[in-house]
Amino acid sequence: MILETRRIGKTFGSVLALREVSMGVAAGQVLCVLGDNGAGKSTLIKILAGVHRHDAGTLLVDGEEVRLSSPRDALDRGIATVYQDLAMIPLMSVWRNFFLGSEPRRGLAFDVSRARRVAREELRAMGIDIRDVDQPVGTLSGGERQSVAIARAVYFGARVLILDEPTSALGVKQAGVVLRYIARARDRGLAVIFITHNPHHAYPVGDRFLLLNRGTSVGEYARADITPQELTALMAGGAELEELAHELRRE
Amino acid sequence: MTVKAADERVARLGPARRLIVRPELGAVVGAVLVFAFFAAQSPVFRSPEGIANWLDPAATLGIMAVAVALLMIGGEFDLSAGVLTGTSGLILVTLATRFGLDVWTAMLAGLVVALAVGLANGLVVTRTRLPSFIVTLGTFLMLQGVNLGVTKAITGTVQVGGLRRAGGFEGASALLAGTIRIGGTSFRVAILWWLLVTAVATWVLMRSRAGNWIFAVGGDERAARAVGVPAARTKIALFMTTAFAAWLVGSILALRYTSVQANIGIGQEFIYIIAAVIGGCLLTGGYGSAVGAAIGAVIFGMADKGIVFLGWDADWFKFFLGAMLLLATLANRLVRRYAEEVRH
Numbered sequence: 001m002i003l004e005t006r007r008i009g010k011t012f013g014s015v016l017a018l019r020e021v022s023m024g025v026a027a028g029q030v031l032c033v034l035g036d037n038g039a040g041k042s043t044l045i046k047i048l049a050g051v052h053r054h055d056a057g058t059l060l061v062d063g064e065e066v067r068l069s070s071p072r073d074a075l076d077r078g079i080a081t082v083y084q085d086l087a088m089i090p091l092m093s094v095w096r097n098f099f100l101g102s103e104p105r106r107g108l109a110f111d112v113s114r115a116r117r118v119a120r121e122e123l124r125a126m127g128i129d130i131r132d133v134d135q136p137v138g139t140l141s142g143g144e145r146q147s148v149a150i151a152r153a154v155y156f157g158a159r160v161l162i163l164d165e166p167t168s169a170l171g172v173k174q175a176g177v178v179l180r181y182i183a184r185a186r187d188r189g190l191a192v193i194f195i196t197h198n199p200h201h202a203y204p205v206g207d208r209f210l211l212l213n214r215g216t217s218v219g220e221y222a223r224a225d226i227t228p229q230e231l232t233a234l235m236a237g238g239a240e241l242e243e244l245a246h247e248l249r250r251e
Numbered sequence: 252m253t254v255k256a257a258d259e260r261v262a263r264l265g266p267a268r269r270l271i272v273r274p275e276l277g278a279v280v281g282a283v284l285v286f287a288f289f290a291a292q293s294p295v296f297r298s299p300e301g302i303a304n305w306l307d308p309a310a311t312l313g314i315m316a317v318a319v320a321l322l323m324i325g326g327e328f329d330l331s332a333g334v335l336t337g338t339s340g341l342i343l344v345t346l347a348t349r350f351g352l353d354v355w356t357a358m359l360a361g362l363v364v365a366l367a368v369g370l371a372n373g374l375v376v377t378r379t380r381l382p383s384f385i386v387t388l389g390t391f392l393m394l395q396g397v398n399l400g401v402t403k404a405i406t407g408t409v410q411v412g413g414l415r416r417a418g419g420f421e422g423a424s425a426l427l428a429g430t431i432r433i434g435g436t437s438f439r440v441a442i443l444w445w446l447l448v449t450a451v452a453t454w455v456l457m458r459s460r461a462g463n464w465i466f467a468v469g470g471d472e473r474a475a476r477a478v479g480v481p482a483a484r485t486k487i488a489l490f491m492t493t494a495f496a497a498w499l500v501g502s503i504l505a506l507r508y509t510s511v512q513a514n515i516g517i518g519q520e521f522i523y524i525i526a527a528v529i530g531g532c533l534l535t536g537g538y539g540s541a542v543g544a545a546i547g548a549v550i551f552g553m554a555d556k557g558i559v560f561l562g563w564d565a566d567w568f569k570f571f572l573g574a575m576l577l578l579a580t581l582a583n584r585l586v587r588r589y590a591e592e593v594r595h
Binding site for chain 2: 071081092105108109
């Protein structure tokens, strides 16, 4: 396991945001974290990404207990996070975004020509067809933005890639494109943690599935042990869904 | 979000379109128009002497506008920048004339105080997350009070003067407030400082890591932080850069006039912001250019002196200022929208 949590928890004031969640992900594996809004998905990834400090349980990187002090700290350990909403800076060009925070230097200067060239090459290597690396990221589609962010994380030597709802704002076709890049990152030997509330996106690409509900784990399943139907039912809280169907039925 | 293919349906951008997406384009067009307007009516305006004349206010304003532009690209404002030029000048003249320091040491003291004010602005803004508009409005009022209060307490009047008699004046004056002759016309040396500041700022913005961070913290601070950009340090450095520019301009003006009014610089802060906006800076941050701000300052210099050359009442300058600001903001919006549309 590259990244592992054991009975990890986090409280904000009187709110128990996350309780006793255990999970782990190995290289070349995709762990899908599923849950409805408010299930604790974002708290969990913010702990893994170094944004929040956990206050219960243990966090292990390469089997060694750690406390991540900042997003930078997480990055230095090879844990890269791609957020749904704040992955990119819209007014900045693709290549500037690609190297943001880790700009290559030549002497004192930002090696601009190298940044442009590497960004173009890396995007092509991931099979991402960007018209022009000089264009502002704001002009890219949602799927293209996610793809650029993934390519960036891969290039900067991420071993663990955390993707926060990368497909949730996308149409069917664009979501498919992003899922393909997730698979490609996995094939390059990265451990991927894929957060989503859509079981149809999770099932085709996931090796393991962690289900969260109301801040705690309701189970972790290997792909072989669960069908997409069961996954959907578990996620929505099967009983609740049946109740709803009953309620909505015509009298 | 719409499904959209990245492909052959998008035409390559022509050179004209590449040009139009530059933030300083509006300012260049504006500068050409303003120059043509005044030059057509006043032969003095287009003579070398005339050019030297209107480049001078452009230079002192431009140094500030360029620093303020960097700060605005970084997503913050500094309303205390104008008054800080006064504070720096007052410290220089007061220490050199009342406390027996030579001009160089007095300037160094002014620099330390100015940088401390910039640091304080930056620390308060980054620590409290209050809008810099409010924080620096506070600094603005406090400095205004200190400038007047301390000057009155020391001199009994609202100005300090007599810098010419202080030790080291000749050298400092030649360096910051002197003139150079180019082709028989004398130009203020401040113009060179302005060009230097613009060149350095442009290099930092376009060709350094710090420049990437400045665009990023102004564009989306949370996103920048998430990829490891030291956002607080970047912003504090920007406030200190503005403070440095205020010190430079304050010292240039103090050495030039050898005396400083305690109320100098009040109201200038908005002119710096306006020049930066004319130069293509967005009020919301994350976009703009140092060269644009420098050209914005040229437009001001031309209008300031041009109105006098034409024999108009100087009050028209204010009207011009407002009209330019509106036009520039509209033009910026159009240019940006156009730039983003053609690439969609």
